[in-house]
Amino acid sequence: MKLDPQSYARMVRRAAPPSALGRDCAWAFAVGGCICLLGEAMRRAYALRFAPDLAGTLTSITLIGLAAAATVPGWYQKLAARAGAGTLVPSTGFANSVASAAIEFKAEGWVTGVGAHIFQIAGPVIAYGTLASWVWGLLYWAMSRGG
Amino acid sequence: MSIRRRDTLLFPDPPAIAAWAAVGGKKEGEGPLGAALDERLADASFAAEGCTSWEDAESRLQQRCIRRCLRKAGVTARQVELAFAGDLQAQCTASAYAMRAMGVPFAGLYGACSTMAEALALAAAFAAAGYSERTLAVTSSHFCAAERQFRTPLNYGGKRTPTAQWTATAAGACLVRPAGAPGVGVASVTFGRVQDYAVRDINNMGAAMMPAAAGTLLACFGALRAAPQDFDAVITGDLGAVGSELLYAQLRKEGFSLDNHLDCGCLLYDRDEQHVKAGGSGAGCSAAALCAYILPQLAAGRWRRVLFVATGALMSQATFLQGQSIPGIAHAVELIAPTGEGRA
């Protein structure tokens, strides 16, 4: 065959239809912005009664609860099919990944299915977030002793 | 009897596809071939039958399709001497569990989305050699079972890339009989060689499988001493829109113009309306297109001779994550319209 991997890679790049960048970005910006706006409204409302840190925690718990609730009937998935990063990047996307895995692996049992797979998608975020914070903690400790 | 010419087996007395059936889910039922499906499932979860997993649902889908095919042929399961069947699930469980219910001699196949051509080619070879009087060739795929095995949980929110393909919830079954039986003839079969041109993008299967399709087509044209124009249609399994474009470009380089080409991935869905991105895929996609469209066209005499080339991508989740490129395979089956009293 008149084909080699290098020239084929070029052919494939040319043939692949580009993502609708403008539309993708508009959706991501609008939906992501709205989720944050909702969060801000909640944060303000909670801040009327609670300390700022507690209001922040309550806001993220509420958003996570709403995202899990929207995951059950499949609404979050339907929105995400258009919104892309707009639903992926906010903490609601994190909640959707945990809730959808829990629902999906119920068929394999509560321990070996749900328990083992629940953080299948969110796990790397927790793992490397915690690791990065540990590294920063170590540096911060060294800096505060040095300084 | 058969004649071997390079990778191609020619059958001077063509075995016959005596009966066929296709079953599809809701989305497939709403597609261009929806009306031609033997059964459209309103609910592909089979929840009403007490089915609780997508793997089990696919197995039931395949069983439905086999029973439809046997009923159309007027044959009982007991009379079936061998079944070649395959699907996309790990360890081919959809087929194995369907065959547990059917109770027929069973040889499981895995050729990813190329499995229907592989099964049909083997069934025809067995029929031509006189090894089996009534042989089934069956494949299925189920969007939900494939999604949870190869991608993400179904309720997880993700956006598909424009080159991605949609796994069909569909099954197709053919009953193959030796020459002399009425039905669509199998004039030759070509088993493909694995081709790998270093495509690593799991969301662009059409590109990964194109070299296999091109390789098998060239082998076919060589062995049959034919060109694309000698067929009423050259039909690839599921290269989708992207893979099809690449195939035209490659065959032009090889000196063939492919202007009577169709692709099962683009036949099963309306790409503009049904949000399937580059088109359909899955072992059931080409099987359903074959049984709902290609075979009826031949049986009605609207086509005389077509080449059915189903393509498959042979990676696993593990090899993909380990950074290996995606090998492709394609098998070809040459189909001819029934002649004289053989007309179905």
Added chain:
Amino acid sequence: MNYLWAFLVGGALCLAGQLLIDLTPLTPARILTGYVAAGVVLSAVGLYGPLADWAGAGASVPLLGFGHLLAKGVQQAVDEQGLVGAFTGGLTAAAGGVAASLVFAILAALLGRSKDQN
């Protein structure tokens, strides 16, 4: 005004994620992991704190904010407990969000079932 900034900053952080998806071969899983790690780094160098004060939920709701939360938690714990704080601070600060995801996910699994995407 703060509402507007929450919308604009939150939207912009999501838009940046969409650009990474469309224009680079990075998978969503890698982008999210990168976002959290980047949040820790931006917080550590003192850039994310002011942004969070300014944009409120626009900075705290995207996953970068999760990284910021971890970094802030670890800093506070090191101040209070010394080196052991490097081990306890991050997860302590993140506990609310992670536990909420877990609890609501289990509830979702009790109530829901895997759905076809027709």
